[in-house]
Every structure is written in structure tokens, then in C-alpha cells.
Amino acid sequence: MTEQSRAVDATTTPDAASTPPTSGNPALRKALDAAARILGEDRVLRPENDERATRLLGPNASLFRTRRVAAVLRPATAGQVPELVELFAGDTGSGSLHVVSTGRNWGLGSREPADDDAVVLDLGGLDKVRELDLEAGWAVVEPGVTQGHLSRLLAHTPRLVNVTVSAAATSVLGNALDRGVGLRGQRTDDLAGLEVVLPDGETVRVGWWPTEDRTAPVYPHGLGPSPLPLFVQSSLGVVTAAVIRLAPRPEALRVVRLDFPQSALSAATDAVRRWVAQGLTRGVPRIYDPAAARSYGGTEGEFLVHLPVDGTAEAVEALTGILTAEARRSGLFTQVTATEAIDPAHPNHEVARLVERGYAGDPDIADVLFRAKMGVPADRVDAEAGFVFFLPLLPFTGADVSRADGLLREAAAATGTRLSATLHLLGPDLIDCVVAMKFPREGDAPERAHRALDLLHTSFADAGYAPYRLDVDHAHRRDALAADPGALALTRRLKAVLDPNNAIAPGRYR
Incomplete structure (x- = not known):
């Protein structure tokens, strides 16, 4: 083909x-x-x-x-x-x-x-929030419950939902089951329990599940082997509901913004890694390449960093001061600021305010940033937009980020496709790299974007950077990407038993 x-x-x-x-x-x-x-x-x-x-x-x-x-x-x-x-x-x-x-x-x-x-x-028609416990911090949601729906229920409460930067109308559960990443962390970590219909029609509940007489705290692992992870990125059952953990809402939150040039990519990445490793930032900090940074008011031709800090007002003030002082002292960054969201006169105020609200659990109900990035509202994306995702994992080092950036540039040059990359920093050792390839739907642009996607699958795999999610046209790469053929064979034996x-x-x- x-x-x-x-x-x-x-x-x-x-x-x-x-x-x-x-x-x-x-x-x-x-x-x-x-x-x-x-x-x-x-x-x-x-x-x-x-x-x-x-x-x-x-x-x-x-x-x-x-x-x-x-x-x-x-x-x-x-x-x-x-x-x-x-x-x-x-x-x-x-x-x-x-x-x-x-x-x-x-x-x-x-x-x-x-x-x-x-x-x-x-x-999608299963859209009930069955139960909500703000004291214990969980909600039982069905697959059709969107992050906009759940966040509205949590407005002005002490709890928040871990939202993504996608549209408000996207599924909380669907994204979590495909190992999506929110602004507070990996969404699989939000799954405390699952209601699963097995292939023979039996319904089971795995992990932690609320009952009328249950007073035990939320703990998804239980005793003995835990079957909950078997149903993530899985065809072993149909998930009809989940217990989603709801994080405490921070008393204060601020996002420190840094800009740096291409020449500082490796050194700036290593500096940010040190701050993440030492606990100076919370949630999921992000680094945007110059193309991705445009949607967030980035300086033309420069990378953009968002470093969220939260906690008590005093802690936020202290951490903001430490981060901005460290960034200025490093000499790597062309701009260091933490006041865009609280300064109405700043030209980037509205975008910065939406970014901070996202980290605080508000998915931007009006989809202002989403529409700015996509060019169309959510209900017209499939009919009018054109883009594909490539989602590899990278080691959190300046050398690896620079190498990945080089591979992206090579694919863009070889195909004439516009690429943008956002790095989600998932702790001091791991990066989720979200590569978006936008294209017009006319002419040969779709073919060139798909060729870029194929090139990235090959070049990143050769460099040792495997994707953590696949698109429908690259499902055949599952075998080649398996870390251990024996583990893959085990899951297929389970499939044969549960779903012959x-x-x-x-x-x-x-």
C-alpha cells in the first residue's frame, strides 16, 4: 500500500x-x-x-x-x-x-x-457521573463523561480533575485508557478502579471500587496480582466505568515562563531537569519548540518553557522567586517572567491566564487555546482540520532532546511538512514528546505528512525512542516495539483464554 x-x-x-x-x-x-x-x-x-x-x-x-x-x-x-x-x-x-x-x-x-x-x-451515550466523593477524592465516571463536564461539577470545590490541553469535549476515561497525559501527571495514575465487561459478558470490577459499607481509602492495587493494568490499551474487555482520582486543589498556583534560543536547547533542558529533580516545580512542566510556542505567545524562533508551581501562597511565592533567580543566574534564557497571568496589561495575559487555569483543573471550557491551535472548533476537527500525532518517549537529558529535535528537523526537511513538538516532563528521567504534523487537506500535503510520520517511526525507533501510543495505520509496529517478545506472547495467551x-x-x- x-x-x-x-x-x-x-x-x-x-x-x-x-x-x-x-x-x-x-x-x-x-x-x-x-x-x-x-x-x-x-x-x-x-x-x-x-x-x-x-x-x-x-x-x-x-x-x-x-x-x-x-x-x-x-x-x-x-x-x-x-x-x-x-x-x-x-x-x-x-x-x-x-x-x-x-x-x-x-x-x-x-x-x-x-x-x-x-x-x-x-x-458516548454512557455519560453519567455515577458518584462523586469530594472528601475522599474520587468520582465514578462512564466513558462519555468529558473533562469539561467533570470539571464543571468540581468548580469551586476542594478537588480538581487532571485535564489535558485538548478540547473540553474529550473523554476523561477514553484518554486515560490510552495512556494520555494531563497537566497534573499521567492519566493512568488517575485510574483507581475499572468496571469491565469481559468477552463472555461477565462484568467485573478491578482495583478499588466504592461500596456502601466501604470506609477504606482509595488504593487501586489491592492484595495479590492487580488486574487493573491489563485493561489499559487493551482488548481484553470493555470498560464501562472507572473510579477517577481527584487531586486536591492547590491554594495558589503560578506558572513561570522562560524563553531560550535553539543554541541553548541542550543546556536549557539540563537546567530544567535539575529543577524538576529537586522538586522546584509541580504537575507536568512543558517545553515547546518554536512552532508549538506560537500558540502560547512564544517569542518568534525561540523555545518556551512553562514551569508550574503550586501550594500555599507563601510556598508559591518562594518557589517562584527561586526558579526565576536560578533561570536568570544561568544566563541561558532570553526571557524570565512569572507575572503574565496576574498582569492584565501584559500582552500575553489572556493566554497565560488560560494556561494557569489548565494546571488548576479548568480545561478551558470555551476551547479558546484549542481553537487557536486547531483553527476550527472541536465539532469540526474531523471534517475540516488535518493533522497526525507521533508520540515517542525520550530520556530527560539535553543530549537526547537535541538528538530528537534533529530527527524532527530531518523529517520536516525531507517531506516539507510542518512539525511542532511539545515536551511533557514526567519527572526527572522521562519525557513524553508530542509531535503534531498539521497539514491542509488539499493536494499532496496529506501524503507528505503521512510520509513524515513513517519517517519518524523509523528514525526514532533506530535511536531507541519508542512511542507510547500508536495510530491506526501503525498498529503493525506493535511486535517490533515490544520490549520483550515473551511478555507480548503472554498478553496474547491471556487474550486467547479470555476472548477465544x-x-x-x-x-x-x-
Whole structure:
């Protein structure tokens, strides 16, 4: 398959057949008829022919090849999900379920399955916050609960949700299960318990789960082996709810901003690492390359650093003073400031205020920054925007960051694709590098962006920098990226035991 054939517009379809794709598959047709009896026919979308089968999900922002979809099921309650899963567990001919939450997995495939002919199980209608305990710091949420929804419930309370910089309408649970990263830390760390429908239809709760008589504190690991991590980036079950931990809201918060030139990349990275290692900054500090920095008011041609500090007012004042003094003393930074968000006269005031609110658990309900970066509102991203993500992990050293920056420049030069990178600093040793490749949807720009993505997968792997999330067109790299073939074989043995008929589609992490 050529790059051009992969990066096609979602409206481009193969030759249409004259009969529905389910007509030759009695087991699938039987399962879908039974699903319609459970859900109601209006919640089962079936294609009339092969052309419609490639249009059921609509376009995707990355212009990945549009997969042929057998049907879309939209349950209204979590109680309907076990019945649906059972329909596909008994017969290998009935197909597999590809599960989505709100479907806004932009840059990695949106709602698209990794393979053709899956039945999409859309859990966006499961949008209840079932329970909320502000004292103990947890909420039980379903897959359709968005970070905007949950953050509104937590407004003016002593707790906050760990939000990402994506749109307010994105799923809290869906992002956590794909190992997304929020402004307070890795979202997998927010998962305290999961409600999972196994392939045979049984519902189990793993990790910590609230009960009427339970007074024990939130502790996800329990006794003995913990099965909770088995359902992250997993096709071993369908998650219908989760216990999400809610962090205490800090009494005060400030973001220190630093700018530095390309020539200081390695030294500035090492300086920031020292401050992270010594606990001078909280949450997830970020370093933006010059392209990514534009959306945050960065100085043209320079890198931008955001260092959040929080705690009591006195602690914030002290840490802000220490960081700004250290940064100025280093001589590496062209600008050092911590007052943009509190100075209404500063030209970058509004953006800085939104950044600080994000670190405080507010996902920017109006999507001001998101729209500035994407150029379109959230409900039009898949139809009008064009971008793909590449998400490698890097060692937190100046040498590695400089090497990664060089690889990005090489891919951009080779393909003529615009790249931007944001480094999420996940502690003193680890960086999550978010590379966005934006492109116009016309002409050969999509093909060039996809070629850049392929180049980055190859060059970063050769350098030892593996991705922690995959897009739908690179699911085949799962084997090559496995740290230990034995561990990968173990997960596949578990899959064979729990789901011998492949009721749940293997997806991007097969």
C-alpha cells in the first residue's frame, strides 16, 4: 500500500457493492438483529452497501484510510453492554467489537478501527457521573463523561480533575485508557478502579471500587496480582466505568515562563531537569519548540518553557522567586517572567491566564487555546482540520532532546511538512514528546505528512525512542516495539483464554 493510498480523504471510497456487506454473513446479521432488539433499531447503524460502510463513522482529521465498518452500536446504558458483548462472543463469524468513548482520538485515528469490518461499539451515550466523593477524592465516571463536564461539577470545590490541553469535549476515561497525559501527571495514575465487561459478558470490577459499607481509602492495587493494568490499551474487555482520582486543589498556583534560543536547547533542558529533580516545580512542566510556542505567545524562533508551581501562597511565592533567580543566574534564557497571568496589561495575559487555569483543573471550557491551535472548533476537527500525532518517549537529558529535535528537523526537511513538538516532563528521567504534523487537506500535503510520520517511526525507533501510543495505520509496529517478545506472547495467551472468538477487536495494541 502506498502512502498516497493511505492518506485519502474520508469521502473517497472503493467501488460500491449493490448489497449490504452483512448479507453474506448470517452470523453477523443475526448478532446485529439481536442488538437492534436490545437497543432499538435507531441505535444500530447499518450500511446499505460497501460505499456506506466506509462512511458510517464520518471523516477523520488525520485522513487515515477510512475503514469499512460492519455497523455502529450505540448503547444508552452500561447495563446493555454485557448483552451486546455476549452476542459477538459465541461465534467467530459474528465479527469483533471496536470500542470508542467520545470518538475524539484526534491525530491517531479518531473513531477509526485499526482493521476493516469491525462493529463499532460507541459508548458516548454512557455519560453519567455515577458518584462523586469530594472528601475522599474520587468520582465514578462512564466513558462519555468529558473533562469539561467533570470539571464543571468540581468548580469551586476542594478537588480538581487532571485535564489535558485538548478540547473540553474529550473523554476523561477514553484518554486515560490510552495512556494520555494531563497537566497534573499521567492519566493512568488517575485510574483507581475499572468496571469491565469481559468477552463472555461477565462484568467485573478491578482495583478499588466504592461500596456502601466501604470506609477504606482509595488504593487501586489491592492484595495479590492487580488486574487493573491489563485493561489499559487493551482488548481484553470493555470498560464501562472507572473510579477517577481527584487531586486536591492547590491554594495558589503560578506558572513561570522562560524563553531560550535553539543554541541553548541542550543546556536549557539540563537546567530544567535539575529543577524538576529537586522538586522546584509541580504537575507536568512543558517545553515547546518554536512552532508549538506560537500558540502560547512564544517569542518568534525561540523555545518556551512553562514551569508550574503550586501550594500555599507563601510556598508559591518562594518557589517562584527561586526558579526565576536560578533561570536568570544561568544566563541561558532570553526571557524570565512569572507575572503574565496576574498582569492584565501584559500582552500575553489572556493566554497565560488560560494556561494557569489548565494546571488548576479548568480545561478551558470555551476551547479558546484549542481553537487557536486547531483553527476550527472541536465539532469540526474531523471534517475540516488535518493533522497526525507521533508520540515517542525520550530520556530527560539535553543530549537526547537535541538528538530528537534533529530527527524532527530531518523529517520536516525531507517531506516539507510542518512539525511542532511539545515536551511533557514526567519527572526527572522521562519525557513524553508530542509531535503534531498539521497539514491542509488539499493536494499532496496529506501524503507528505503521512510520509513524515513513517519517517519518524523509523528514525526514532533506530535511536531507541519508542512511542507510547500508536495510530491506526501503525498498529503493525506493535511486535517490533515490544520490549520483550515473551511478555507480548503472554498478553496474547491471556487474550486467547479470555476472548477465544475475538469478540473484541485487537485494535492498535494487538
